[in-house]
Amino acid sequence: MSKQLILDRIRQALSTSSAEPEIPRDYRRGPAPVDLDRLVDRLVDYKAVVHRGSDISVIARQIIGAGSLVVPPGLPPEWLPSGVPARVDDRLSAADVAAADGVLTAAAVAIAETGTIVLDASPDQGRRILSLLPDLHICVLRPEQVVASVPEAVARLDPGRPLTWISGPSATSDIELNRVEGVHGPRNLHVVLWEAA
Amino acid sequence: MSTFLGMPAHAPRGVGHLRGDEPFPAAARTALANPQLRRNLEHATTTIRGKSGRVIAEVPDWQELRSAGSALKTYTMANLPRLLEQLEEKVTAAGGVVHWAADAEEANRIVTGLVRQTGEQRVIKIKSMATQEIGLNEALGEAGIDPVETDLAELIVQLGHDKPSHILVPAIHRNRSEIREIFLREMPGVDPALTDNPADLAAAARRYLRETFLSTKVAVSGANFGIAETGTLAVVESEGNGRMCLTLPETLITVMGIEKVVPAWQDLEVFLQLLPRASTGERMNPYTSMWTGVTPGDGPQNFHLVLLDNGRTAVLADEVGRSALHCIRCSACLNVCPVYERTGGHAYGSVYPGPIGAVLSPQLTGIEDNATLPYASSLCGACFDACPVKIDIPSILVHLRNQAPHPRAEKAAMAAAAYTMDRPRLYRRAQRAAKLTKLLGRRGRGLPPPLNGWVASRDLPSPPDESFRDWWRGR
Amino acid sequence: MRIALFATCLADTMFPAAAKATVHLLERLGHEVVFPVGQTCCGQMHINTGYQGQALPLVRRYVRTFEPCDVVVAPSGSCVGSVRHQHAMVARQAGDEGLAAAAEAVAGRTYELSELLIDVLGVEDVGAYYPHRVTYHPTCHSLRVLRVGDRPQRLLRRVRGLDLVELPAAEQCCGFGGTFSVKNADTSTAMLADKLQHVLETGADVCTAGDASCLMHIGGGLSRLRADVRTVHLAEILASTEVEAAR
Numbered sequence: 001m002s003k004q005l006i007l008d009r010i011r012q013a014l015s016t017s018s019a020e021p022e023i024p025r026d027y028r029r030g031p032a033p034v035d036l037d038r039l040v041d042r043l044v045d046y047k048a049v050v051h052r053g054s055d056i057s058v059i060a061r062q063i064i065g066a067g068s069l070v071v072p073p074g075l076p077p078e079w080l081p082s083g084v085p086a087r088v089d090d091r092l093s094a095a096d097v098a099a100a101d102g103v104l105t106a107a108a109v110a111i112a113e114t115g116t117i118v119l120d121a122s123p124d125q126g127r128r129i130l131s132l133l134p135d136l137h138i139c140v141l142r143p144e145q146v147v148a149s150v151p152e153a154v155a156r157l158d159p160g161r162p163l164t165w166i167s168g169p170s171a172t173s174d175i176e177l178n179r180v181e182g183v184h185g186p187r188n189l190h191v192v193l194w195e196a197a
Numbered sequence: 198m199s200t201f202l203g204m205p206a207h208a209p210r211g212v213g214h215l216r217g218d219e220p221f222p223a224a225a226r227t228a229l230a231n232p233q234l235r236r237n238l239e240h241a242t243t244t245i246r247g248k249s250g251r252v253i254a255e256v257p258d259w260q261e262l263r264s265a266g267s268a269l270k271t272y273t274m275a276n277l278p279r280l281l282e283q284l285e286e287k288v289t290a291a292g293g294v295v296h297w298a299a300d301a302e303e304a305n306r307i308v309t310g311l312v313r314q315t316g317e318q319r320v321i322k323i324k325s326m327a328t329q330e331i332g333l334n335e336a337l338g339e340a341g342i343d344p345v346e347t348d349l350a351e352l353i354v355q356l357g358h359d360k361p362s363h364i365l366v367p368a369i370h371r372n373r374s375e376i377r378e379i380f381l382r383e384m385p386g387v388d389p390a391l392t393d394n395p396a397d398l399a400a401a402a403r404r405y406l407r408e409t410f411l412s413t414k415v416a417v418s419g420a421n422f423g424i425a426e427t428g429t430l431a432v433v434e435s436e437g438n439g440r441m442c443l444t445l446p447e448t449l450i451t452v453m454g455i456e457k458v459v460p461a462w463q464d465l466e467v468f469l470q471l472l473p474r475a476s477t478g479e480r481m482n483p484y485t486s487m488w489t490g491v492t493p494g495d496g497p498q499n500f501h502l503v504l505l506d507n508g509r510t511a512v513l514a515d516e517v518g519r520s521a522l523h524c525i526r527c528s529a530c531l532n533v534c535p536v537y538e539r540t541g542g543h544a545y546g547s548v549y550p551g552p553i554g555a556v557l558s559p560q561l562t563g564i565e566d567n568a569t570l571p572y573a574s575s576l577c578g579a580c581f582d583a584c585p586v587k588i589d590i591p592s593i594l595v596h597l598r599n600q601a602p603h604p605r606a607e608k609a610a611m612a613a614a615a616y617t618m619d620r621p622r623l624y625r626r627a628q629r630a631a632k633l634t635k636l637l638g639r640r641g642r643g644l645p646p647p648l649n650g651w652v653a654s655r656d657l658p659s660p661p662d663e664s665f666r667d668w669w670r671g672r
Numbered sequence: 673m674r675i676a677l678f679a680t681c682l683a684d685t686m687f688p689a690a691a692k693a694t695v696h697l698l699e700r701l702g703h704e705v706v707f708p709v710g711q712t713c714c715g716q717m718h719i720n721t722g723y724q725g726q727a728l729p730l731v732r733r734y735v736r737t738f739e740p741c742d743v744v745v746a747p748s749g750s751c752v753g754s755v756r757h758q759h760a761m762v763a764r765q766a767g768d769e770g771l772a773a774a775a776e777a778v779a780g781r782t783y784e785l786s787e788l789l790i791d792v793l794g795v796e797d798v799g800a801y802y803p804h805r806v807t808y809h810p811t812c813h814s815l816r817v818l819r820v821g822d823r824p825q826r827l828l829r830r831v832r833g834l835d836l837v838e839l840p841a842a843e844q845c846c847g848f849g850g851t852f853s854v855k856n857a858d859t860s861t862a863m864l865a866d867k868l869q870h871v872l873e874t875g876a877d878v879c880t881a882g883d884a885s886c887l888m889h890i891g892g893g894l895s896r897l898r899a900d901v902r903t904v905h906l907a908e909i910l911a912s913t914e915v916e917a918a919r
Contacts, residue, residue, distance in 0.1 A: 184436050
């Protein structure tokens with residue numbers, strides 16, 4: 001069994017070690033005031049489309065147009081755009097999920113400084129596959145879900161849940177080290193910043 | 198190399214990709230003769246330096262984050278046994294299975310066996326340094342299993358029957374028109390009207406891999422971080438191929454170097470700020486996936502974590518060199534290195550090129566097998582400044598040079614120089630003899646190797662009529 | 673102030689003008705310069721080539737030679753870098769804690785020329801006159817080991833008659849790197865080629881730096897190209913006055 005062998009090797013390697021350090025945590029850890037405009041700026045900078053408004057269903061309808069939607073089982077029903085074909089995920093096959101033109105989800109946390117939204121597979125976000133296969137992801141953010149910085153987001157999240165951090169649409173830097181949007185994940189990311197009516 | 202059980206061991210020969218076929222200076226000469234490669238590298242590294250510099254300048258506490266990252270890694274190494282056992286316990290409790298691999302051969306055996314158990318003939322892969330290091334693709338191929346690289350750059354390398362040349366962007370040595378040619382030649386079903394527009398090239402990869410993602414039942418990944426406190430694994434990526442591999446298959450096998458463990462969940466707040474800005478020059482990379490064991494009904498229902506040593510314990514045993522294990526594989530040191538920029542990654546012979554490779558590869562294999570790598574640096578120090586976890590690469594290079602085998606003639610010359618320089622009178626006589634270099638002419642006719650390397654491109658200085666010391670005496 | 677000069681083996685042997693200029697400059701500023709004759713080499717070449725054991729006597733020699741001095745100056749960022757960041761390490765590796773402590777103490781009193789002038793002597797205008805178009809190459813060890821920052825440029829900007837032109841990609845290594853320049857001659861040459869191109873782009877007639885070694889490298893390349901640009905050590909520019917210029 002190599003476990004014991006490896007652990008023995010490590011202990012042997014560390015036998016001459018000196019003391020371990022204190023971790024200096026004097027970097028910014030928050031809480032800092034949230035600047036929603038900064039979030040919007042950072043999202044747009046990485047080619048997400050941002051909408052602000054109170055009527056999610058109307059905004060979602062404008063985005064999806066004549067397309068079809070797949071939605072997680074716990075999505076607030078009032079968000080569903082009327083007249084748009086929408087399948088609720090109850091263990092849909094991958095092919096069925098992929099067949100939808102778009103997906104509409106909520107989010108768990110967003111980070112203003114980096115333009116990041118985080119999904120944690122709660123009922124209003126659904127399985128990870130939902131936000132992966134359709135080419136359009138419409139993600140609704142409530143203002144209270146937005147934090148200023150990465151440390152504040154980490155503190156809010158539950159690592160026991162599957163987490164997906166999303167910063168703009170799928171992209172690559174693999175060709176000449178320049179960012180190009182649109183590879184395997186959704187090529188269109190629309191973020192709806194929900195504002196009280 | 199010690200073979201006693203329980204003693205730190207180097208990565209074995211004959212498997213994996215940590216050793217080159219020729220010494221660095223010879224391999225570099227080949228690379229330097231390729232002007233297209235030089236242009237591609239200069240363009241790409243200049244681009245990324247600019248991007249990275251701009252987003253790092255946005256962060257007012259960058260230096261504090263670097264210090265925290267460095268201290269976290271030092272803490273991790275000092276507590277490695279406890280943290281690895283904790284990680285194993287948490288992953289197991291969350292429904293995963295943990296395997297321990299002492300070296301590349303054992304890791305390949307474990308992964309191959311796990312794939313065989315599924316009965317599948319094909320696996321999809323996320324770009325992973327660890328699996329490249331151990332030569333997993335070759336091992337899978339020998340077992341009749343087809344490994345499909347899904348990262349765009351890895352795909353370019355795989356389709357081009359090429360070797361990776363950069364930690365982050367393995368196809369950095371290729372420009373857009375070369376990539377287009379590879380796709381046209383090697384990608385089944387590709388549109389013959391494909392342009393060299395990067396967006397079109399990315400779209401071609403999307404179409405090509407889509408069906409493979411949807412139909413393959415086993416994925417193999419690496420891991421950027423493994424959180425001991427929670428058993429959470431994290432993969433940082435851009436394209437979504439990682440999400441595909443981590444979400445769609447039934448079985449996920451993750452190969453992770455033992456040094457990638459991170460003590461606590463909270464610690465990600467440091468690394469997730471350092472890595473993207475230092476690496477792709479983004480405030481945050483497009484996608485980061487985190488999972489803890491198995492989530493019923495969501496993602497792979499069989500999860501295996503393979504913890505890999507393969508020489509890491511040998512690195513750990515060297516108190517000066519061990520901080521090479523702190524590397525988070527951002528590749529910032531490659532992008533700022535004037536040597537890397539001119540030779541590219543292939544010259545280093547190992548999957549770990551550039552400054553970090555020059556300190557990591559010889560320590561993983563034992564210095565005898567990569568004896569020229571610690572010298573593949575002018576010690577300019579740009580790598581140390583760029584490193585997000587403050588690895589003092591120049592100091593480790595110097596430390597390894599002290600362990601490297603030395604050419605006999607050099608040894609004799611160095612001994613003679615040290616002897617002379619410790620005897621001021623002898624030294625003064627030698628200084629006067631320096632005037633004799635005039636006889637060589639400024640082109641240094643007749644100089645023996647390696648000194649003739651100097652005069653291939655540089656004139657010798659004209660020796661002065663008198664040394665400073667003689668002038669001072671006569672004042 | 674009484675200042676001990678560490679000439680460095682390279683300047684002492686091959687580029688005495690840099691060391692002489694350091695003497696003239698400091699004397700002109702009203703200081704006394706001494707030259708402890710026991711000095712030879714800091715041992716950097718041995719350390720950086722992998723011969724720490726052979727460097728040990730050279731480290732010991734440096735420490736013993738300069739231990740009695742209050743302030744030591746060297747016209748080399750690289751050699752001062754070795755004194756400050758490597759000497760104690762070499763002593764410790766050899767198990768000589770006493771030497772390590774002494775090395776640290778002497779290193780704390782050893783300065784590169786631009787550091788001495790600005791931090792210790794508190795002068796930026798050294799009263800120099802140098803009517804030339806000059807570009808400055810910030811050598812790696814001055815920049816990233818000693819962190820001299822813009823001290824050399826601050827000194828150069830106060831030199832009368834001097835037209836300081838910025839060097840493109842100035843912070844990139846020239847490719848010297850000590851024995852790197854012969855062990856990896858091809859790569860070193862490729863790095864040098866880019867540096868030379870940048871120097872030529874400036875249209876300067878003088879390329880200066882704080883290290884004779886990098887200047888030897890750049891100068892060797894310029895000479896091979898038969899380019900009309902001279903390499904001159906920073907100390908020589910700062911030592912220059914109307915008297916020298918008239919000669």
